[in-house]
């Protein structure tokens with residue numbers, strides 16, 4: 442009897458530990474655990490004028506491997522394109538004086554609420570005053586808790602991503618016409634990519650965005666339900682749905698005097714090694730920076 446009691450106790454303890462771990466993971470992914478930094482960073486004196494701030498801070502989920510791979514890519518693209526990079530996870534750089542030293546800011550899989558209210562105002566003014574913004578993958582999820590950013594910058598509120606076959610191979614189709622040659626330079630009309638596919642409540646096309654690529658939902662499983670009804674019901678309503686035949690996955694728009702470009706794929710390390718994806722990022726940066 443004593444052994445049975447010990448076994449039952451161990452099982453209960455195990456369930457509690459797994460529950461706490463899962464709960465903590467989901468909370469961090471959905472809401473983030475917010476740490477701020479407000480002291481200005483130490484910036485070098487930049488010699489080139491194609492200055493790019495690559496910001497990879499994650500108060501929510503961290504796409505560690507993808508971020509590491511992306512930094513290698515940005516460094517090699519910088520050599521080819523004459524860009525000057527500053528890589529940081531420190532949000533202290535989001536003040537007017539230091540933001541003004543950059544032409545482009547990339548939210549590189551940034552997640553959670555990373556800026557204070559004051560830093561948000563500085564960043565909004567910087568974008569709308571002529572800055573170029575590129576958001577990658579998690580920069581477009583629902584962990585940021587910033588209505589202006591979701592509605593005006595992303596122009597789409599995140600709902601979920603596919604879960605069943607997580608890094609599912611899907612086919613993308615180029616839509617934007619070649620009149621914007623900076624954005625379309627070297628891009629394939631269609632290509633396949635294995636990634637985590639974001640699904641949004643709104644179509645950014647219904648706002649002011651121009652769509653660069655759509656993803657063909659018939660080529661992957663859109664289901665975003667975890668598969669355990671108890672957890673699914675606790676977390677959200679049914680997520681086994683997609684955006685239908687018009688599912689934008691890369692888009693851009695003018696944001697007052699500034700420019701915005703959003704790229705939804707970017708979960709996987711492998712994605713940053715895809716030649717066509719690399720060209721999408723290169724063109725995005727060159728366009729938002731007006732380089």
Ligand SMILES: [Zn+2]
Pocket residue numbers: 504578579637707708
């Ligand atoms: Zn992801």
